[in-house]
Structure formats: C-alpha cells, structure tokens
Amino acid sequence: MRVVHVSDCFAPRTGGIETQVGDLARHQAAAGHEVHVLTATLGEGGERGGVVDVEDGVHVHRLGARLPFDLPVNPLAGPRLLRDAYTDLRPDVVHVHAGVLSPFAFDGARLAMAAGLPTAVTWHCMLDGVAAPAAHLVARTRWSRPRAALSAVSSAAAERVRELFAGADVAVVPNGIDADRWAPAPASARAEDDGPLRLVATMRLAPRKRAVPLVEVVAAAARRLPPGALHLTVAGDGPLRDALSARVRALGLDDVVELPGRLSRDEVRAAYVDADVFLAPARLEAFGIAALEARTAGLVVLAHTGTGIGEFVTDGLDGFLVADDAEMATAVVLLAQDRALLARMRAHNRAVRPAFAWADVLAAADAEYARAAVLAGPGS
Template sequence: MKIVHIVRQFYPSVGGLEDYVLNLAKEQRSAGHEVVVMTLNSDFQTGKQLVEHEEHQGIKVLRLPWKGSKRYPICKPDPALLNQMDLVHVHAVDFFIDYISLLKRLGRITSPLILCTHGGFFHTKKNQWIKKLFFNVITRWTLGSVDAVVCNSSNDYSVFAPISRRAQLVNNGIRVKKFGPGTPSGSAPANDLVYLGRFSENKRLPWLIEQFAKIEHPPGHLKVIGRSKTGDAAELISLVKRLGCEEKVKLIFDVEDDEIASHIVNSKFTVSASEYEGFGLGVVELMSYGLVPFLSEEPLSFKDFVDDSGVGRIFNITSSNFKAEYDLLVGDWSPAAAVGAASYANQFSWITVAEEIFNVYETTLENSVRAYR
C-alpha cells in the first residue's frame, strides 16, 4: 500500500505531532508499506530552511514551500502526486485538510482521505468564538468529503463526533520508555514531579511553578524539562528567579535523551497543569516508566488516565487544593502504584495503535470500492 502522511512539521522539528507521524510511519514501513511524509520546508522552532528531499529513518520526506501564518500555513500539494497514493492521511486540522478536502470535493483528488484530529485547534481560549464559528462552518464542511476522521482522544471524539458521522476513536500511540532506560541513582526515586513537553501557553507552566513555589519545604522538586525553542523559556527562567524558588524548581532545557531518562527514573510523579490536550502524549510516555500522574482536571483524557489506571490524583486550577493533593499523592505512592502506571501506558504501544489505524484504512478502502461500484 502507498501511504502519504501530510503534516505541517516533521523532523528535525520535535514535538508530539512529529513523534506521532514518525512512529506510525515506521510501523507501516516495517509492515511492508511504501510511506512518504509530506511537510513544510522550514522548521518553526529554529526558522531554518530545510532541503526538499530527505530520508529519515528509512522514511521518504518531501518538503514543500509555504506562505502565511504558522498557525494556518498555506501550502498546495500537487494533486497528481496525491492521486498516486492508495491513501492520503492528513494530520491536524489546518489548511492542508481544508484544501485537500476541497480538491476531493471538486473531483481533482480521488484517493481516500483520512484525517487525524490531534486536538483540533482549541488548545487555548484565545479567539474562542472565531474558532467555534470556523469549526461549525468551515471544518464541518471540510469533513463532509473526508472518508474517515480518526479522533486521537476521548476529548477529540466528543468534539468531532457531532459534526462528522465518520468520526471514530483511536487513542494516541506512545513509544514505551522512549528516552532509554536511564540510570538510577542507587537510592529510591525521589518525590519529584516531572513536566516534560512544550512550553506553550496552554500548558500553564507559570501557574504550575507559582503553585509549587508556594509550598514550604516540599518533599521533592518540580522538574520542567523541554526544548527551549518550544515556548518562552526566558519567561520561565525569569519567573523562577523572581520567586526565589531555584532550590525547588529545576529548569532543564535542551538535554540529551539519556539525561532525560535519568531524571525520569529517579522521580516518582509526572505532572501537567494543561488546560487543553488532544491526548496528553507526554504524560503517558512518562507513565510508561512508572511515574504516577498528577494532573489538572480540565482535559478529559487526563481524567481518563487517572480513572482508568487507578493511580494518581487530579487537581483543580481554580481552587487552592494543589498542595493538599500533592501531599496526598506523595502519601499514596507505592511500588504497586508505579507498576499500575506502567501497565496502563503499555496499552498505547505503537504496535497496537498502528494495527487499529490500519483497520481504519482497510474499512475506508473497502467503502471507497463499494462507492465506486
């Protein structure tokens, strides 16, 4: 089968969306399929211009020129190239899916079209009324010519199912212990909270740091780990200095995987105060190491992680229960809780998720053949 994945950012850019496409493409290539990733020709994180053709981990990468905003980049793939593919799989709700769906509606693209939602575009509360209007008019119209809508979380399904009868839930995939085994310090893991991911606004890292800084003599540290180019790292550095909490909060930027893994295996908990998530990939990746989740209550997937795993705690952003919940989290920890977190995460392994995605492909192709007849 010939499959093209279309996504606005890919290697060398780093993030959850990029990881998803890479791991799905690798599984599909291992299964014997011909896979191409089509993406934009610049890295949003560095501003660097990228070469048109490249191969990354055995996957062909085709990069295209674009213009406009990074939030809604204008890029027009060649319909003739897309029609050479058995399946066109678009990732995220942006110009790509709107444009390709229009071409499909006009009969210029004949290949079946799949969309993965990846949280849509509601990650922040900015311009919500405009987003909702766009979603209920343009996105609803776009999905009318999409053959299958793969929702990457229960939250996404609740959002997309009302506007598409082709919506179906296939939870995100993770690489189990993706950063490597790590090096234990020799003693028991500390009561540290680890945040790992982007520093974007919806993650509410300043709030998280402020809440942790208020705790007198906390039983552990808050470790914030990520790439400095994924948000305002300078703001976080300034905030920690202003609050005088350098001994409580550790900012760990731009380090290699083995160092990240060592921080993880010497900690007990993963934390996120995010207000919106398409899924929460970073949380489940850390749970695969046995880190127990400590999460904000707003993303539906976060509640699922705690409820379905049977471990961890939820805190409320608007109340003052962060410290109380952290104390209960520490008191509840046990080796069995760590095992429970890891066991829960294993169900999201890429082998399982890739099989579910392929089932969507097969059903879509069968429906396309029947419609043609």
C-alpha cells in the same frame, strides 16, 4: 500499500504531532508499506519547494516556503505542490493530521477528497471553544458531509470533532509509544521517603502547555510543606523560557525548580529514573504523549480532568485527575506527606503497563484506511 501523510509540522520541528506523525510513518515503513510525508516544514538545511529526503525508509517531501519565523505554511505554492504530489504518487490512502490551525493539512484533505482519493483525517488537538461556533460554518460548506474517515487521538478529542461535524462517526486513532523503551528502569537506590518529592514535567514552553502556572502550582504546594520538601524539573524549551525563568525567581523557587532546557528522549528517560511524579498542567491536552511515557516509566501522573490523559490514567490508581490548579497543588502536598500512598501508586505503575503499543496504533490506522476507501466510493 502506499500511504501519504500530510502534516503542517514535522521534524526538525519538535512537538507531539511532529513526533507522532514521524513515529507512525516509520513503523508503517518497517511493516512493509511505502510511506510518504508531505509537509510544509523546511528541512534542517532549509530544504523546501519539493525536495525529498528519505529518513528511516520514509520519503519526506518538503513543500514549505521560506517565511518569517519558519512558519510551516505555503499559501501560494502549497496547493499546487500537493496536487502534483498526489498525481505523481497515486496514493492508496491520504492520512491528514490536523490541529486547530492547519492550513496546509486542510488543503491536503480538500485536494485529496476532490481527487477521489481515500482520505483519513486525524485531529491531534482539543477543539474547545472552536467546535461549537465553527459547526455553523461547517454546516454551510462541502465539509458538512466530508467523504473522509474522521478520527482524533483520544475519546475526549473525538467528542469535540463530533460536535464540529454534527454527530459524525469519529473514531479514535491514539498516539503510540515503544513500551519496551519506556519500561521502568531498575529501581533507584533512593528510598521512597528519602529527600524531596521529585516532580518532573516535559513540555514545549508555550502558553498552551501552561508552564508558568505549573511553577505557581508548585509554589502553592511548597508553602504548605517544610523547606526542601519538593524538587521540580521542567524539561523543554520554547518562547516562554525567559518568562518561566523570571517567574521562578519571583516566586523564590531557585532552589526548588530546575530548567535544563530541551532534553533528548534518552535524557528524559534518565531523568525519570529518580523522579516520583509527572505533572501535566495543560487543560487542552488531546492525548498527552509525554504523560504516557512517564506513566509507562512508572511515575505517578497528575493531570486535569477532561483531557486525553484520562485514556490511560485512572484517578486514584495511576495518579490523580484534578479539576483545577488548586487541586493539583493539594495532590502534590498529599503525595509529599503520604509516602506510603506514593509507594503504592509507584509500585502499581511499575508493574502494570498501559496500552497504546504500536501494534494497536497501526491496527487502528489500518481500520481508518479501510473506512476511507469505502467512503471514497467505487474505484478508490
């Protein structure tokens, strides 16, 4: 099968959607498919305008333009380049990966459907605050009954897509991980009750991920515990790095919070060896791949209710799903004080592997491609 993925964002940009589209494409190529990625993200050397790289068997078409801040869009030439790519490649299916604002991806979906190509669209975002008002606009356009297989990366995200498309059939194509790669390392020599409760978070330092509120949560918990009871590592980089550092200093947390910057996957796994708890402060988390990796590595996960993390974390078993930041601070205090509870949760998470292996994800994607072919009609 010739699969063409369309995504505004792709490597070398870093983030959840970039990682997942790249991993999905590589696994499909390894399974024997011919896989292409059409993206508005420039290459490492600024490659753009149709340059094609071949990476791990995947053909990456750089269709972006040189713009300020390297924004992954191409409003002038993008539609023409997409249309030409479809004509040249003649894909069996076009798989579009969408966020809240994805002009390149939506052009890709629009042009694929206009060409009669089987089209699958997966949302990698939560549409809170967008779905209801946008639904009135969608109802007045050709998107009211799209000839595309619609999906999202979690049940929570799919609910918002259904709201946007007036109860349309929206499937779930989850994110995936290499479960063996993230399996728990041999138990650390550090005893569960030895030293501070070791907290970790891995995220892009951007407003939506709520890194600044996270350190405020830890500050609130620290005020209720003896000195030295907590240690937090926030791995990641982004536009809020300076603001986060300033907030750490203002809260007097220099001895509590460590900001190592962006870490490679191998470095993240190493950081999890001695960590106890993964904190996921975002309220609009469509899936939470970093949280799934941490959960697979055996960490207890604290996250907000109503996010995609609820797909693989059961409250009170794998971790805690909290209603707000105050409840997250309380959960941190509980785990710092009740090391027996922490040990039971860690033991469970080390012994019980969550779902979302790549075999499951590939099967879900294949089901959407078959549904897309039916929706496209005869001859597709």
